[in-house]
Amino acid sequence: MMDIDLAVIGGTGVYRLSGIEWLETREMETQYGSPSGPVRIARLGARHIAFLARHGEAHALPPHKVNYRANLKALQDLGAGKILAVNTVGGITGRFGPRVLAVPDQIIDYTWGRISTLCEEPGSEVLHVDFTEPYTASLRTALLKACSAASVAAVDGGCYAATQGPRLESKAEIARLKRDGCDLVGMTGMPEAGLARELGIDYASLCVVANWAAGCDPENAEITLQEVLANVDSVSGCLLPIIDNLLNC
Numbered sequence: 001m002m003d004i005d006l007a008v009i010g011g012t013g014v015y016r017l018s019g020i021e022w023l024e025t026r027e028m029e030t031q032y033g034s035p036s037g038p039v040r041i042a043r044l045g046a047r048h049i050a051f052l053a054r055h056g057e058a059h060a061l062p063p064h065k066v067n068y069r070a071n072l073k074a075l076q077d078l079g080a081g082k083i084l085a086v087n088t089v090g091g092i093t094g095r096f097g098p099r100v101l102a103v104p105d106q107i108i109d110y111t112w113g114r115i116s117t118l119c120e121e122p123g124s125e126v127l128h129v130d131f132t133e134p135y136t137a138s139l140r141t142a143l144l145k146a147c148s149a150a151s152v153a154a155v156d157g158g159c160y161a162a163t164q165g166p167r168l169e170s171k172a173e174i175a176r177l178k179r180d181g182c183d184l185v186g187m188t189g190m191p192e193a194g195l196a197r198e199l200g201i202d203y204a205s206l207c208v209v210a211n212w213a214a215g216c217d218p219e220n221a222e223i224t225l226q227e228v229l230a231n232v233d234s235v236s237g238c239l240l241p242i243i244d245n246l247l248n249c
């Protein structure tokens with residue numbers, strides 16, 4: 001089997017990587033069940049990447065229904081030791097306006113009722129992994145370098161709030177997240193990051209800010225899916241050059 005140098009998990013609005021030619025498509029099955037969809041494999045230069053759309057290629061899975069364990073295990077079973085998670089988010093604090101890219105360095109989990117650990121099944125080993133730094137430092141550094149090598153501006157750092165969804169938040173909920181120190185809000189950062197740590201996979205997130213979070217844009221009272229998708233679409237062309245550079249960082 002070929003070695004996968006990097007796996008990419010695409011978020012809302014990132015269901016394929018434009019400009020890439022897939023070598024192979026794998027329908028995977030894992031001990032935790034089926035991933036969100038097929039894993040696509042491509043060669044970039046001398047390296048191989050795997051790609052999985054987190055919500056499925058037709059976006060049929062809401063954040064609380066994603067089988068995060070199966071997604072990560074499928075990528076690990078293919079030999080991926082590094083995962084770049086692409087997360088579509090709302091921006092809460094000043095530096096994180098629409099169309100900004102960010103590489104968060106902290107996370108707070110506000111989700112509930114999701115299977116968030118490998119220790120779920122009776123008899124499985126009890127794990128207490130260190131999560132002081134929830135994202136892998138070396139992969140974050142490489143990702144930031146890859147962004148600059150691709151001449152793409154990306155904010156270094158920020159705290160990601162993982163909310164349950166699928167609805168967006170109220171103004172008061174976002175105000176609370178802000179008081180908690182969160183800069184970005186999305187619905188899929190957890191349990192994905194924690195599971196990656198339990199599986200021993202290097203993991204970093206590239207957040208694409210799609211909108212100001214609820215109440216953060218005084219001129220816009222309502223967040224629309226159209227706005228979210230248009231903003232993600234307008235920056236998604238940066239992804240392939242960043243990934244290409246990341247393979248060489």
Ligand code: HPA
Nearest residue numbers: 088089090185186187213
């Ligand atoms: N909140 C939560 N998740 C999101 C948002 C938001 O405002 N925008 C994109 N994903």
